[in-house]
Amino acid sequence: MGIGHFFVDRPIFASVVSIVLMIVGGVALLGLPIAQYPEIAPPTISVTAQYPGANAETIAETVAAPLEQQINGVEGMIYMNSLATGDGQLQLTVTFQPGTDQDIAQVQVQNRVSQADPRLPEAVRRNGVQVTSGRRTS
Template identity: 30%
Template sequence: MNLFKIAVFRPVATLMVFVALIVFGVYSTINLPVDLFPEIDPPVITVITTYPGAGALEVEQNITTELEDQFSTLNDLDEITSTSVANVSIVTLEFDWGQT
């Protein structure tokens, strides 16, 4: 309750505290070193295979499924995603972070 009395009976002091907080916040924000795009090397490999003249189903059966089966035996593999479209198979391998 004492804090409320001070805020009401001394509005200039309350205003100065808020101004000081705003000035400190602006100063800190301006001088804060922030790297919005840090240098990282994500552990991801994308394998793109072409199969001219084949439809999406044929690419999936003959290329994508075979690649997924072979890649699934790799160590430290986190996730495999694949896309098959006409003439092209795209297989993305995502490894665990920190692995070389």
């Protein structure tokens, strides 16, 4: 007589064993330690600038291009994208590898923006270029 026949001949016993195994598994699952959930969203740093009276093409050529050239290659950067609007706004977002220290990344981007500052139009320098962290507050 094999194990299969044993449980076929005793269906109530087989059901009890199955229920006990599920309860033990559920208790074990709840007892598993979870140190920390992984960081899913990569850190981002935003660079914003205003060039009053300029169109999107002018902003792209005179503001976005110098900033992108200077910021490109900052340590831990994955990619960046920029959006120049027709009302004189520039939004440049720099995305870093997950696990990158966001404060250090912000300082590095700010240093690169400072290096590009002399190449920017006077109106942009007057208004200032803001570098902000994409950190969410909860």
